[in-house]
Amino acid sequence: MNAFGSVLRRDLLLATRRKSEVLTALFFFMIVVSLFPLGIGPESAILRRIAPGVLWVAALLAAMLSLNRLFAGDYQDGTLEQLALSPTPLALLVGGKILAHWLTSGLPLVVLAPVLGLQFDLPAEALGVMMLSLLLGTPLLSLIGAIGAALTLGVRGGGVLLSLLVLPLYIPTLIFGAGAVEAYTAGLGAGANLSLLGALLALAVFFAPWAATAALRIALE
Amino acid sequence: MLRAHGLACDRGDRRLFSGVDLRVQPGEWLQVEGANGAGKTSLLRILAGLSPAAEGRIEWNESAVCDARDEYHARLLYLGHGPAIKDDLSGLENLQASAAIAGHPLEEGTALAALRRIGLRGREELPTRVLSQGQKRRVALARLLCSQARLWILDEPFVALDVAAVDQLCGILDEHLSRGGLLIFTSHQPVRLAGQGGCLRLGQ
Numbered sequence: 001m002n003a004f005g006s007v008l009r010r011d012l013l014l015a016t017r018r019k020s021e022v023l024t025a026l027f028f029f030m031i032v033v034s035l036f037p038l039g040i041g042p043e044s045a046i047l048r049r050i051a052p053g054v055l056w057v058a059a060l061l062a063a064m065l066s067l068n069r070l071f072a073g074d075y076q077d078g079t080l081e082q083l084a085l086s087p088t089p090l091a092l093l094v095g096g097k098i099l100a101h102w103l104t105s106g107l108p109l110v111v112l113a114p115v116l117g118l119q120f121d122l123p124a125e126a127l128g129v130m131m132l133s134l135l136l137g138t139p140l141l142s143l144i145g146a147i148g149a150a151l152t153l154g155v156r157g158g159g160v161l162l163s164l165l166v167l168p169l170y171i172p173t174l175i176f177g178a179g180a181v182e183a184y185t186a187g188l189g190a191g192a193n194l195s196l197l198g199a200l201l202a203l204a205v206f207f208a209p210w211a212a213t214a215a216l217r218i219a220l221e
Numbered sequence: 222m223l224r225a226h227g228l229a230c231d232r233g234d235r236r237l238f239s240g241v242d243l244r245v246q247p248g249e250w251l252q253v254e255g256a257n258g259a260g261k262t263s264l265l266r267i268l269a270g271l272s273p274a275a276e277g278r279i280e281w282n283e284s285a286v287c288d289a290r291d292e293y294h295a296r297l298l299y300l301g302h303g304p305a306i307k308d309d310l311s312g313l314e315n316l317q318a319s320a321a322i323a324g325h326p327l328e329e330g331t332a333l334a335a336l337r338r339i340g341l342r343g344r345e346e347l348p349t350r351v352l353s354q355g356q357k358r359r360v361a362l363a364r365l366l367c368s369q370a371r372l373w374i375l376d377e378p379f380v381a382l383d384v385a386a387v388d389q390l391c392g393i394l395d396e397h398l399s400r401g402g403l404l405i406f407t408s409h410q411p412v413r414l415a416g417q418g419g420c421l422r423l424g425q
Contacts, residue, residue: 006321017309078303087295087324221272
């Protein structure tokens with residue numbers, strides 16, 4: 001557990017030392033989301049209709065931006081070898097790295113989303129559902145993305161391959177996440193979608209670190 | 222005691238080496254030699270358990286390493302080509318993080334003392350980005366000073382070090398051997414160490 005904490009602390013410390021990487025994804029998210037109201041015009045009915053989809057797609061793309069650096073640095077400088085040789089199971093340490101990735105790339109999106117949602121004239125309760133769906137969904141993006149990042153480690157042109165590999169896997173998250181807000185505004189209640197997101201998250205928390213670990217071991221050979 | 226029988230390693234279709242037997246007892250060292258591309262690093266990675274051997278088996282204290290991986294890794298310190306140093310972290314932070322990952326968290330005082338002993342006095346808190354190659358190497362070697370591992374596997378530990386640092390490293394290795402530690406390393410230069418030891422030439 002100690003090693004888990006120290007991997008988490010080290011990655012967070014690294015993120016604070018390289019603020020630009022974290023801020024790039026955040027600004028990307030803000031700008032992409034803000035371009036839509038400007039491009040479509042001030043028709044609040046349309047904006048309210050497209051808001052969940054736009055916010056979610058932008059969140060997917062923003063989460064993708066930092067994914068290829070998740071393991072690449074550790075792979076190049078030999079840290080990954082040290083993680084693999086730790087008496088602590090590698091899957092746990094990989095879990096620490098994924099958690100750090102979510103805290104630096106996913107959580108800020110959750111916090112920013114309600115502010116950006118105001119541009120789409122979303123009512124306060126819908127913004128709350130939006131936040132909740134992102135809170136359940138963004139960790140899922142980091143977990144699934146970690147599998148892709150581990151699989152494409154050391155591959156030439158890995159960045160493009162990573163998007164091709166991971167974006168299709170993000171589709172269920174996108175459907176249930178955006179669907180939660182749409183269902184709520186349609187008066188159906190967001191419960192079903194949020195439960196499904198929660199179930200996906202529970203599954204991914206257990207299986208994604210193991211899958212990523214298996215891929216990392218292959219990359220290390 | 223570390224023992225290996227009939228190790229072989231393949232790179233693609235090519236066989237790098239085969240039939241490598243070795244035995245290292247407590248207090249003994251083994252220097253792996255060979256031309257570039259002879260498979261020194263591959264052998265060390267196999268011994269560390271990072272990559273699987275094409276053939277052969279490795280035993281640690283009479284039991285196969287693949288059956289007791291965690292126990293073996295708790296006793297092992299491996300220093301590879303990559304220094305496992307993060308440029309944006311200071312020497313102190315790097316040392317503490319790598320020690321915690323290896324399962325032996327370090328007090329700040331112990332880590333500082335190790336960095337000072339290895340010749341980084343006054344640079345403990347600087348980001349390693351601003352250090353020279355040799356100084357970065359020293360940050361990585363500071364791990365040796367804090368290590369409680371029995372078996373050290375070091376890949377080219379003398380690279381990028383100045384004469385004084387080479388002498389100091391030899392002293393550290395001697396200390397480890399006199400405590401009954403085991404040491405396997407690669408180097409292109411002849412190294413004089415105390416205690417029993419031998420050379421293994423690959424590619425012959």
